[in-house]
Amino acid sequence: MTFRQTVKRFFEPAYHMGRATFRAILWYTFINIQAPINVFFIGMLGNTLETSDMEHTKNLLFIYIGILIVLHIILEYIKKWGWAELYFPQQRYIQDKYLKQFSTINGNYIESVGTGKLISIMSAGFERWSGLIESLIGYIVGFVINFIAGIYFALNIGRLFGIGYVVLFLMVFSISIYLDKPAGQYRNKRRDVMNEYSRGLVRFIMSRNEIIQSDNTNYEVNRIGKYVDQATEFTMKQVVPQSRMYNIPRLIIDIFRISIYIIGGKLYFDGTLSLGSLTAMLGFMLVIDQVIMKSIQGYKDVVKNINIVTKLWETFDTAPKMIGLSQGGLYTFYDGSIELNNVEYSYKDTHKVFDDFSLKLSGGQQIALVGPSGGGKSTLMKLISGYIYPQKGKVLIDTQFLPNGRDQENISLQSYYKKIAYLTQEPSVFDGTIYENLTYALSQAGLSDDELKKKIQKVIVLAKCEFIYDFEFGLQTEIGERGIHLSGGQKQRLAIAKIMLKDPQIILLDEPTSALDSFNEELITQAMQNLFKNRTVIIIAHRLQTVKNADRILYIEGGKVIEDGTHTSLIKKNGKYKKMLDLQSGF
Structure with a gap:
């Protein structure tokens, strides 16, 4: 210059x-x-x-x-x-x-x-x-x-x-x-x-x-x-x-x-x-x-x-743009099947998380990712969400390529994001009123006030968010920065209610019950069961109580799928999943 x-x-x-x-x-x-x-x-x-x-x-x-x-x-x-x-x-x-x-x-x-x-x-x-x-x-x-x-x-x-x-x-x-x-x-x-x-x-x-x-x-x-x-x-x-x-x-x-x-x-x-x-x-x-x-x-x-x-x-x-944010074809949802082919991903070219990693996930199922920290679960979730892309290999959603900077025939992330919801370890709530948080993703939906009101009332029940009515100002209650005025369980349920309002076809949840007590965990589990119906769901969990009913459980360690099956079949294998289960008291 x-x-x-x-x-x-x-x-x-x-x-x-x-x-x-x-x-x-x-x-x-x-x-x-x-x-x-x-x-x-x-x-x-x-x-x-x-x-x-x-x-x-x-x-x-x-x-x-x-x-x-x-x-x-x-x-x-x-x-x-x-x-x-x-x-x-x-x-x-x-x-x-x-x-x-x-x-x-x-x-x-x-x-x-x-x-x-x-x-x-x-x-x-x-x-x-x-x-x-x-x-x-x-x-x-x-x-x-x-x-x-x-x-x-x-x-x-x-x-x-x-x-x-x-x-x-x-x-x-x-x-x-x-x-x-x-x-x-x-x-x-x-x-x-x-x-x-x-x-x-x-x-x-x-x-x-x-x-x-x-x-x-x-x-x-x-x-x-x-x-x-x-x-x-x-x-x-x-x-x-x-x-x-x-x-x-x-x-x-x-x-x-x-x-x-x-x-x-x-x-x-x-x-x-x-x-x-x-x-x-x-x-x-x-x-x-x-x-x-x-x-x-x-x-x-x-x-x-x-x-x-x-x-x-x-x-x-020098910052590279998000690849395929608006460029590419429109994503068409079929059944929410997910496929990773020969994926390689490293952080800062030093810590290789995945090396020639391949995986197929059927649509319409609840799939749980479990295993020790640092095994690659959150990275896998970010790859599926399109937040990061692999240095090598491909990620496909419903046989359609997510952008990776190499292939031209990909879908745009903007069209893909309309169909998915990604809840990270920190509940997705921001400083504002409960109403503003709930309706944030619906600003472009074109709903009338009556339609929106009915939709919110229904979701509050399904997400076990009746606590909202206990506040003096109800939906207009200010929740503070990162939801500081809400308990951990209330934040999680509010985040799930936001996902329900968006009504996505694919749901990605990263440890949704982390740091919750047993009572709140049970409420969150009930809310999630309402949310999961007829959708493709991928959930990361360390507490196995939340995923025992999953259609498929993957035990991931060192960037590899070590064990794959249902809760019952994995117990019978008597492997790492069973050992992790035994270590969690009261289950």
Whole structure:
């Protein structure tokens, strides 16, 4: 990407905002024009006072005060312009664009990068990009106004001052860039460490229960704390060159200022420089300070934050799209049969889950996947759902190919997803009302209010969700983030009710009764039996109570089907399934 293309891409949200960006430029113009106006009028008043022209001084003073009053009235009128009007709408534009892109990213890529890392990259990228654009608009407008004003004041004093002003600016700014280079490498290292820090926080929050149960709280806190320690180390190393970046230019400006004071004072006492010119010269030094130091600060903000923005770009630019999301033929449901042919799948090219794996599942059956953790059950479910695709081999649903990036004759995932439901280990509920959760998948169904109401009432009974009526606000009850206001059993039943409302032909359930007590497990089992009728169902379970009535049970370990049969036949085999069964008390 060329420099021009980079600049264009960076300011794209500002171009999109159009009117708000223009108003922000005006707001910063009125903010930054105050200093040059003050310097100009102070110089003019100095000249009139020196000539003892009191009438002219009085008129000039009235004009000066009038302009300041008008300026402040304008600033009061446009106070909502600038940051307030630009920052968040601009962030909304960036967020909308990249969230839509995220929804189309290939599942394999998300698995390889990691959800926590992606959250960190996206949240930091959205915020820093919008903030940097807003601050750069302010810096650029301020620089242009003060730089032009500086040249004007300098040339009024003398051509030599004008040349000196430009040379001073170029010299100081170049020195600052040179001195900042060593700090840049430490900034990049700190950025990477803080990305890992955010990723660690997400892991800590999402895995809270497991951490507590494993008594690893101190370990995890210390692990996250080490990222902060590393960030501190890089910051301390960055401080030295960054301090020089400010202090050396400041020293040069101070030397230049003292030189101007000495020269100006000498010329004034020699009678070759008027009081107004001397006053303007002193004001000119204030303008120089504004231009140079704001330019350095603007440069620092860019180099500090641009890497976070480019990291967002790189992450999404290199992210492969979800294969076959909208491309391909329409999926036609026949009986929900599933077939995997010679499938190979690995995470990050290191951990091979499946190698030349083949499996046929008949439609209209309840099929249970059991076995030890890490055996490949959840990966198999993701392959069947189309969330990830195999590096080799094919997945067929009703003899129709799921997209895999190699074969052209595939169905589109969008048409396939209309016919399936996939419930992961964490119940699929979101922050909102119960009604919003239930009807989320029906937004495009075109049902009337009466039809929807009857459908919901029926599903509440079938999914054993009568608890909804115990809440004060019923269907309008807010359930909180990840359903925090509901019990584990209530969340599971609500998730099953959502699936019932969608009425899919193929249902994929990943440990639907995990972490439930026996009473809730029984209710969930009853709800699932209502859900499973006349559908193809694949269910992962560690609690065998929920799958003993399955038409077929597959014991999967090490990416292979070790045992295959019904509950009764597998008991007779007296193999690994039987051993797993014996280990579960009360069954």
